[in-house]
Amino acid sequence: MLYIRELMSSSKPAKAKTQANLSQYSQTKRQQIVDGAIRVFLKYGYADTSMNRVAEESGVIKQTIYSHFSDKEGLFRAIIETLTLEHFRNEFGDNLSFEESPDVVLRRIGTVFMQRKDDPSYIALMRTVIGESARFPELARLYVNTVIGPAKQALSAYFAAQKQLQISEPEATARIYCGSIVSYIMTQEVLHGNEIIPFDSERFLNTLIAMVLGQKK
């Protein structure tokens, strides 16, 4: 449980600094920059996006960007967190409980995960990170460190803690669970497979959950 909790609170580090009266305004500016950066980065790619362009698109001057973010990579990190972790935080809030049955817990996690397929920005993020992973390996590592690693770690810990499931390989199981969903989104949405080989996402999720729980559904 610790893992999910700390995963959930790892973002939005700027707010801690800017306390009191100006925090709200500052948060808005930050949001404004991130929103503009998302549009620019995910349209033109990491290399072809200049900080000037981001400033223009966000309606701020460059110096404002650098007062909120350390550098170009730091800004991109904020984009990653906004489009991935923040979505989970918004969906679960602070009441993600592991007390319910594994069936329910896994379905909820899987469903929130699966919802990302309908967010064009998330699809574009996958395209960008993967597409630029040769020219910008640091960006890919950032994604692994920020998103994939923590998610795998949290789910893995959950599987290990649920003794009644008798899962001898929690980490591999966690990878299979997340990886299957990512691949589904990759095939259907990123690669436009939904037009060619459609398959209902809920049906997919049901089969996956049953398989993980060893029910041979």
Add this chain to the structure above:
Amino acid sequence: MLYIRELMSSSKPAKAKTQANLSQYSQTKRQQIVDGAIRVFLKYGYADTSMNRVAEESGVIKQTIYSHFSDKEGLFRAIIETLTLEHFRNEFGDNLSFEESPDVVLRRIGTVFMQRKDDPSYIALMRTVIGESARFPELARLYVNTVIGPAKQALSAYFAAQKQLQISEPEATARIYCGSIVSYIMTQEVLHGNEIIPFDSERFLNTLIAMVLGQKK
């Protein structure tokens, strides 16, 4: 079984035409073009690769390319087939038998699949197809039609035929099986996760097979 068989023989259509004495030479030229095209396309991407560049890299004249391939997209199709289907054909030859136990069959298929992770060209292909899937949706659809669709179809048919496995959702199961492996390769190799969150590929495969067979290993 039909599906795998026709999947295996779908490529290399050019050889049938050029029979007799000059076939070998012609085949070499074709191979020569594909080899050069792989280097160029996977380095610079689809858009930034001109047919002039391919001709230069391959050491042939443009017209020669067009005598072997219909157009730029047809050439890229040959690249896809070379780096995916052809590998399977080379590994299995004509003796892919489904008579053995599902455990053995699944492990062999999974292992051959997993071997792709060590081919830099395959990794680059994934980057290119996904990275360009917004600007060139036709390329992505080509990949789905040529690789993902047939693979899923073949494995799905196998699961459906193996009654003793009692798999009520063969297509979803096939997607999970292939998708998990693809995601593993994506995380570890494409996104450089092997340096950050290493995990043994055989251990991963063992867990996946056990899960599909409902053994709760």
Add this chain to the structure above:
DNA sequence: GTCTATAACCAGATAGAC
């Protein structure tokens, strides 16, 4: 008849000129 060499056609993008 396959490969080479060169040129030409055509669509889309870019860049100045007015």
Add this chain to the structure above:
DNA sequence: GTCTATCTGGTTATAGAC
């Protein structure tokens, strides 16, 4: 801002060499 001029890149055509 339109209108050229030019360039680029995919594609096709023509001629000659083995």
